[in-house]
Amino acid sequence: MGRHSEIHELEREIARCEEELRILESKEHIIRRLQAEIADEVETPVKSYDVTLADGFRGALESNAEDMQSQIYSETRRAQDHTSEFLSEMARARERIREHIEKCQRRIDYLWAEIEAESRNNAM
Numbered sequence: 001m002g003r004h005s006e007i008h009e010l011e012r013e014i015a016r017c018e019e020e021l022r023i024l025e026s027k028e029h030i031i032r033r034l035q036a037e038i039a040d041e042v043e044t045p046v047k048s049y050d051v052t053l054a055d056g057f058r059g060a061l062e063s064n065a066e067d068m069q070s071q072i073y074s075e076t077r078r079a080q081d082h083t084s085e086f087l088s089e090m091a092r093a094r095e096r097i098r099e100h101i102e103k104c105q106r107r108i109d110y111l112w113a114e115i116e117a118e119s120r121n122n123a124m
Contacts, residue, residue, distance in 0.1 A: 003111045010104045010111075017101050021094060028090050035083050043076045 001009070 003115055007108050007111050010108050014101050014104050017097050017104075021097050021101075024090060024094055024097070028087060028094075031083065031087060031090075035080060035087075038076065038080065043073065043080060
């Protein structure tokens with residue numbers, strides 16, 4: 001493959017990677033927003049709701065309600081933790097994509113330097 005062809009291929013690869021980064025960042029933004037909504041609208045209220053204030057709950061019913069509240073909070077917290085792990089994996093993927101883009105750009109720079117050096121040598 002000639003240098004110009006390789007440069008063209010690398011530029012297409014960079015464009016593809018940049019598009020993948022935009023998509024990944026967009027999806028990450030959505031996931032973070034939803035995660036915050038779950039924390040604000042589900043996790044925090046479930047954790048802080050005091051079932052003992054309800055006069056209708058006594059004895060076993062109150063205990064069952066507390067157990068269910070604890071289970072809901074625990075499962076929500078576990079899902080939130082998994083989401084945080086996934087977001088960390090997405091961040092690592094973004095970093096790998098950026099490194100690949102930089103590698104491609106360095107190769108392009110090298111190829112252009114070779115082309116320019118060859119042109120100078122041919123001009124002499």
